[in-house]
Amino acid sequence: MFLPPALARIPLPANRRYxxxxxxxxxxxSDMIDRNRTEGGAIGGDLLTALLESAPATPDSRTELVDELILMLMAGTESTATTVAWTLHELSRDPDRWLADNQHPAVRKALIPFGGGTRKCAGDTFALTESALVLASIMSRWTVEPVRRNTVRLAAYGALQPQGLYLRTVAR
Incomplete structure (x- = not known):
C-alpha cells in the first residue's frame, strides 16, 4: 500500500487487512525458504536457490531475501498482467493492425517498460515471454471485443493499468 507511514499506522479496516x-x-x-534449505533446493537452480547461495546466513540477510522474493513475485505478476491487459485492449480495438502484412519494424528502444542500463529489470525477458504465452493461449481460443459503453483510462498504481477496461470474449 502506498501511503505515508503516518497514515498507514491508523488502525482502519483497510490498513488492518493489508x-x-x-x-x-x-x-x-519465509516457510518456502526454510523448505528449500532443508530439502536442498531445486536441481539446475531456480531464483530462490540462486538468492540463497549468494546471501550470507544472517537475520538481516533473511529479511532482505524475503523482501527480494516478494518483490520478484509482485513485480512479475503486475507487469505481466498489465502488459496482457493493455495488449488485449489494443487487439479488441483493431485486430487487423496486428496482422503480419500491417506490421512495421519496431525500434527496440522505443518502449522502455523495464528501464535500462544498470537499473534494467532482471525479469524483463521472463515477463515478455510469459506475456506472449498468455496472449497466445487466450487468442488461440477466443477473440476479444470491447464493451463500447466504457472509456478506458490510465490508472497509476505500481504500473499504468487500464481502468474501466471491459472486454467480451467470444469462442473461436
Missing part, C-alpha cells in the same frame, strides 16, 4: 495479508505473505515466503 497488514494481515502482508504478514501472511511474508510467513509463506
Amino acid at each position: 497488514a494481515a495479508v502482508r504478514t501472511r505473505l511474508r510467513h509463506a515466503v
